[in-house]
Amino acid sequence: MHCESSSIVLPLIIALILLTLVYSLGWYRIGKVLNNSEWRLASFLIGLTLTAGVWATPLAYLDHRSLIWHMVQHLVLMTVAAPLILLGRPGVVLRYSLLRSFSPRVSDQLIRYAPSHRFTGPFAHPVLCWSAGTGCVILWHVPALFELGMRSKWWHDFEQVTFLVCGLLFCLPVIEQWSECKRPRWFVPVYLFLATLPCDTLSAFLTFCGRVVYSSYASGAELTNNSALRDQECAGVTMWVWVTFVYLVPAVMITIQGLSGSALLPIRFRTQIKPVEARRVST
Numbered sequence: 001m002h003c004e005s006s007s008i009v010l011p012l013i014i015a016l017i018l019l020t021l022v023y024s025l026g027w028y029r030i031g032k033v034l035n036n037s038e039w040r041l042a043s044f045l046i047g048l049t050l051t052a053g054v055w056a057t058p059l060a061y062l063d064h065r066s067l068i069w070h071m072v073q074h075l076v077l078m079t080v081a082a083p084l085i086l087l088g089r090p091g092v093v094l095r096y097s098l099l100r101s102f103s104p105r106v107s108d109q110l111i112r113y114a115p116s117h118r119f120t121g122p123f124a125h126p127v128l129c130w131s132a133g134t135g136c137v138i139l140w141h142v143p144a145l146f147e148l149g150m151r152s153k154w155w156h157d158f159e160q161v162t163f164l165v166c167g168l169l170f171c172l173p174v175i176e177q178w179s180e181c182k183r184p185r186w187f188v189p190v191y192l193f194l195a196t197l198p199c200d201t202l203s204a205f206l207t208f209c210g211r212v213v214y215s216s217y218a219s220g221a222e223l224t225n226n227s228a229l230r231d232q233e234c235a236g237v238t239m240w241v242w243v244t245f246v247y248l249v250p251a252v253m254i255t256i257q258g259l260s261g262s263a264l265l266p267i268r269f270r271t272q273i274k275p276v277e278a279r280r281v282s283t
Contacts, residue, residue, distance in 0.1 A: 012161070013056045016048055019090075026093040044088025050081040055160055064150060067206075067217050067235040074140075074163050075239065078133065079246045082167030086175040124172040126191060133170025134198045136162055141202055143213060150216040170195070189251035199243040206236030 027041050053059060054073050063070035139145060140159055149159040174188055205213075212218055212228045 012157070013052060016052055020045065020048055023088070023090060023093055026095075030093065040088045040093070043084045044090060044093075047081045047084030047086075047088065050076055050084070051164060054081070055157070060160075064216070067214065067231050068238055071235045071239050071242075073160070074137070075242050075246075077160065077163040078137070078167030078170065079242070082164060083171045083175065086168060086171050124176055126173045126187075129169045129171075129173050130191065130195060132166045134195060136166035138198055138202060143215075146214055147216060150214075186255075189255045192247040192251040196243055196247045199247075200240060203236040203238075203240035203243070207233050207240065208236075 023044055024041070027037060030037075054077055059069075059073075063073055140149065140162070149156045173183075173191060210229075212232060214232070217228045217231060
């Protein structure tokens, strides 16, 4: 196991800082014509802060001492940081952050030619996004791949990056439905419910298999002073409860709203900005 920082951590943090600066510039320029702009900014920055906390603080390597912390890190990246980043509508804000560099005519052409859905559309297909999110969780918990991440600094950081990227992909259809309501009412509940199945299967296996699955924790959890098997059982329960609340409870709430005839998603975000508005904020 390793505890020293990896060579790719610094580039990742630099990328997060640059992303924060560019996003803040875009938010400053279009905040007056973008609904809920303050809330979006806070959501995006909190998401990036959580990502940095998992990637580049002393907390980053607590997962080498306890499987519980390993689970918490991945759950934070996929189910907390990823949706918060997407709720900030980074595609819209970042796209407009550089408009001041172009003339009004060029800006108008860019807006018409490259709307955000043309970029996110192919990547927001529900089957692709669901497969990416659930596949990432299952694959990285296969013992051989899990131990690879525990032994190698590079693979460990790559694993963390893939959890965030796949979390972003998984959340794309849900955030898109929230902001634009393109799909049927039943889409979000079914999508989230199906996502709980492989996660619950994995967590149930870790909780009830009765043996230590990952040899890295064979000596027990250093942080919690639990036996290896007890630490694994607690990690499985943590994942089970977390995923249930994050995925299943919202799905049930949305289903009840749909059956009662009330608005499925009462909060709507305007994500399209007309060229004349973009020209106004870029001058």
